Amino acid sequence: MLFGMAEHHDPRSAAQAGRVRIADVERTFATADGPRTVLRELTLEVRAGEIIAVVGPSGCGKSTLLRLIGGLDLPTAGTITLDDVPVRAHDDSTAIAFQEPRLLPWRTIAQNVALGLPRGTRGGEARERVAELLELVGLGHAAEQRPREVSGGMAQRASLARALARSPRVLLLDEPFGALDALTRLKMHDLLLDVHRAQPTTVVLVTHDVEEALYLADRVLLLRNLHAAQAEPARPRARVVALGSSSGIDALGAARTAVRAPEVAADPRRSDGSLARLVPVPGSRPRDRGARTFTDLRTSLLDGLGVHHRLTNKENA
Ligand SMILES: Nc1ncnc2c1ncn2[C@@H]1O[C@H](COP(=O)(O)OP(=O)(O)OP(=O)(O)O)[C@@H](O)[C@H]1O
Ligand SMILES: [Mg+2]
Numbered sequence: 653m654l655f656g657m658a659e660h661h662d663p664r665s666a667a668q669a670g671r672v673r674i675a676d677v678e679r680t681f682a683t684a685d686g687p688r689t690v691l692r693e694l695t696l697e698v699r700a701g702e703i704i705a706v707v708g709p710s711g712c713g714k715s716t717l718l719r720l721i722g723g724l725d726l727p728t729a730g731t732i733t734l735d736d737v738p739v740r741a742h743d744d745s746t747a748i749a750f751q752e753p754r755l756l757p758w759r760t761i762a763q764n765v766a767l768g769l770p771r772g773t774r775g776g777e778a779r780e781r782v783a784e785l786l787e788l789v790g791l792g793h794a795a796e797q798r799p800r801e802v803s804g805g806m807a808q809r810a811s812l813a814r815a816l817a818r819s820p821r822v823l824l825l826d827e828p829f830g831a832l833d834a835l836t837r838l839k840m841h842d843l844l845l846d847v848h849r850a851q852p853t854t855v856v857l858v859t860h861d862v863e864e865a866l867y868l869a870d871r872v873l874l875l876r877n878l879h880a881a882q883a884e885p886a887r888p889r890a891r892v893v894a895l896g897s898s899s900g901i902d903a904l905g906a907a908r909t910a911v912r913a914p915e916v917a918a919d920p921r922r923s924d925g926s927l928a929r930l931v932p933v934p935g936s937r938p939r940d941r942g943a944r945t946f947t948d949l950r951t952s953l954l955d956g957l958g959v960h961h962r963l964t965n966k967e968n969a
Contacts, residue, residue, distance in 0.1 A: 669701040669854045670734045670745060670821030672721055677730035679716055690716050692878060693925030694730070698822075703848065703855040705865035708875030709957060713926060714858040717875070718824045721856060722746045734822060744770050747820035751827040753811035755799040761810045762786065762795040768817030785813040788847060805836035809843065816851055825857045829864065841867055845937055862953045866946050869933055874956045876928040928956055 679691040690713040698704050706714050719725040720732055723742040732739045734746070747768065755764045765782050773781065786792050789809040799807055808828065815823060825844075829837040841864065848855060859865050865872045931953065934945055954960070 668735075668821060669852045671700045671736075672698040672822060672854065672856070673731075673733045673736075674698075674717075674721070675731050675733075677720065677727045677732060679713065679720060679725070680728040689728075689878060691720075691727075691875075691926045694875075694927055696873065696927065696930065698854055698856060699870075700854055701852055702870045703857060703868055705869035705872045706856060706858045706875060707860065707862060707865055707872060707953065707957060708928070709877045709880060711879070712875045712877035714875060715826055718748060718826050718856060718858060721822065722748050722824050724748070744818045745820060746822045746824060747815035747818055748824040748826065749811050749815040749828050751830045753799070753804075753807040755807055755810055755814075757799050760796050760798060761791060761802065761806075764799065764810055765813045765817055768814035770818045781817065782813075785817055786810075788816070788850060789813045789843060803836075805832055805840065808832060808840065812844070812847065816847065816853075819851060820853055822854045822856065825855065827858055827860060830860060837861075837864070842938065844868065862950055862957070863941065865953070866933055866949060867939055867941055868937070872929075872931045872933060872953060873927065874929040874931065874953060875926050878924075878926065929953075 674694055674696045677691055677694045678689060680687045680689040682688075690711075694717070706717060708714055716725065720727055721734075721739065723739045723746065726740070739746075755761075756767070759767075762782050765785055766778055769778055769781060783792070783795070786795055789812055791806060791809055791813065794802055794806055794810075799810070802810070808831075812828065815825075829840045832840060844855075845868065857865075857868060931949065933939075933949070935943070939946075
């Protein structure tokens with residue numbers, strides 16, 4: 653049914669998905685301790701209509717990257733273009749949604765969604781578009797409710813509808829499902845895929861959830877934390893010693909070498925840049941969450957995030 657909405661031709665929902673080119677981007681912040689480089693040598697093309705998931709340790713610059721793509725911040729070096737036009741400021745071509753829905757509590761759900769409409773959208777036209785968006789995210793029945801009267805999942809759907817209201821060429825999502833319970837999160841994944849089919853747009857999704865990344869994305873971008881890089885190598889060894897089993901150590905050592913080797917070989921020039929890995933996810937959506945093809949990818953991505961999960965299981969035992 654959601655898919656059917658795509659056939660409803662509305663010039664504003666027919667906006668093209670945008671192509672984002674990120675070329676040798678650096679972002680350095682001035683801090684009390686001196687300049688701090690958060691993103692470095694980041695080069696990436698996000699194809700029109702692609703869903704790209706961005707994962708990486710806390711503080712590695714995921715939100716910073718979204719802000720740069722959305723024109724809410726400017727790179728210190730390098731360029732970002734949207735359909736070959738440099739991104740210099742935030743405008744209607746991109747929309748961003750966050751972990752918390754950020755709805756205005758004194759306005760209804762419909763009014764909150766209307767806030768996302770392009771400037772100058774008038775009365776009847778605005779009402780029609782808001783109704784269409786609410787229908788798209790399954791909130792048709794909640795239009796007149798206030799944010800405090802709806803569940804967290806509904807509020808997040810309203811936030812998504814507000815972001816979609818301007819038919820962005822690029823939709824930027826910063827851990828949009830991170831605060832939801834597990835079941836609601838799974839439903840939101842399918843909702844996002846329905847929306848993506850109904851309204852062609854490019855999606856850059858920041859997430860901490862590797863399962864979410866593998867279920868939704870065409871490619872997963874793993875960012876490296878530039879500042880943790882020096883301290884990192886000592887950690888696995890210390891944890892292995894704590895485990896106290898030499899056979900376990902050997903098995904883990906072998907497994908880790910196996911998943912790390914291709915990464916190192918992939919692009920040695922980028923070894924100190926922000927891009928740790930860019931992984932295509934096999935198969936077309938909707939994907940089987942339990943597919944065995946993902947097991948290695950999942951292990952490899954978790955490993956890249958510094959989570960050596962077999963070890964963690966034993967530690968928890
Ligand atoms: N305006 C700013 N001034 C100074 N430092 C900043 C600024 N914005 C971000 N930072 C720093 O840049 C680093 C990356 O921040 P960012 O919010 O992009 O990380 P993140 O990957 O989104 O982390 P998380 O997973 O915790 O959300 C952090 O160390 C943060 O303190
Ligand atoms: Mg963040």
